[in-house]
Amino acid sequence: MDIRQLKYFLEIAKHKSITKAAESLHVSQPALSKMMKGLEDELGIPLIIRSNKTSDITDAGLIVMEYAQKMLLLMDEMSTTLNDMTNLSRGQIHIGIPPIIGSLFFPKVLAKFHKTYPNVHINITEYGGARVVKSIEEGEFELGVAVLPVSEKDFDVYPIVEEELKLLVHQDHPLADHETVNLHELKDEEFIFYSEEFALHQFVWDECINQGFKPNILCKSSQWDFMSEMVAANLGVTALPDSICHRVLNPEIKIIKLRPVIPWKLAVITKKGRYISNASRTFINFILSAKQFFHYN
Template identity: 50%
Template sequence: MDIRQITYFLEVAKSNSFTKASENLHLSQPALSKMVKSLEEELKVELIDRSARQIALTDAGEIVFEQGQMIMKSIDDLSTNLYDLLHLKKGKVKIGIPPLIGVLFFPKIIRGFKQLYPDVNIKLIEHGGNKVKQEVEDGVLDLGVVIEPVDEEQFDIIPLLNEELMLFVHSAHPLVHKEIVEMQDLKNEPFILFSEDFSLHDRIIQECIRAGFRPNIVYESSQWDFISEMIGEELGISIFPQSIVKKTDQSLVKAISIVNPSIPWKVAIILKKGKYVSHAVREFIRYISFFCKSNYADQDNS
């Protein structure tokens, strides 16, 4: 059974006439009769009662007519849905982001993308970077936005932006008068870090060890703003990306550049290698890449 057989049979049934159906289909009547007959032979049942002057459907024909209409509607719906998908009238994107990246960049990105594609469903999942990587690898997420470095054998990586990590201290801290600090200057400081499932947690510890000491971690949290408030209460210091400066209360918390070496903070999109990438996901990647180049070009070139 193929679509042409069903299409031709349905036209005959609607027209109650092979002659009218052949005219509507721009097909010769013998060819049309042959096609309907082949459908009856394939189904091993008579669909049309040809004994009367005006043809009529048999009981089996009524069933095939009803089901055939449903089949054709499904095919029409399939074509429409595929068209909508290809032209981004619908679709879905499931993204994993650490809260820090989310609060810095994503509200404007989501708003701009939704204005262009209002019917594409964006689902944001907030996790630490380590968990985002795992869920992209497991196929739970379409993509993740994380901090490099990332395993290039596991993921396809699309760089987004590059800025520096900075030291954040209370405005009364002894280091606040310095324009720059080195990591070794922080060996006796109490650190407030993101919890262990955040990439920045491991990164700061590695940088401290590289500078010759293991950090004294007094508090951990999954919320950047809570960490900022604890700094404001003189409970410790922390290290955040440069962009967080404009999100903090600068009367209480001050940011200082870290040098020798500076610590890059590189944000990238990751996708599982070999995983199918939908049209909606591709367009979202294109949009976020354009957004970051347009809005953070100066930081990328700094």
């Protein structure tokens, strides 16, 4: 049994005539009769009562009619849905985003994308950067936002942000009036660090080691506003990306350039070789064409 047989059978039922159905379908009457005979043989039951003038439908034929109409309707719905997905009338995106990145950049991006593609649903899971990378690798998400570097052997990488970390100190700190501070000058300071699940933790740690000292960590947090308030309370120093520094409005905090530069680069990543849905590919292209949303205003 195939879809064409069902379509042709419904046409016969509509016209109650093989002859008229053949004319409507632009096929020969013998070919149509042969196709119907094949359908009846396959089902093992007559569907049509043939006479000289009409082709009436049997009780079994009425049941086949009912199911044929449902099947053809489902086929049409499937085609429409696939067409809608291709043209982004609908779709779903599953993305992993570190909380710091989500709060900084993505509200504006998502608002603009939703306005452009209102029927595409975006499912966001907030993980630390390291876990986002692992989740992409394990297939939990199609795409995620990660802090570079990541292995370009394992991931396709689409850069979106490039900034540097800056130092935050209390206004009464001895270095507060400096325009630039070398990291090795902080070897005796107490640091407020991001938690280990965040890439920033490892970046600052590694650079301190490169500068010849192990940072003395007073506390760790996953919240940049808490970290900056700890600095405002004169409990230690911290290093945060430039975009976050622009949001720190406490007048008791001084923001200073760090040397050597500790870069903070963000990218959308996908697992190499994985199928990426049309909705997700469109989202990636949208982000890459709207990088103005990833700069502090």
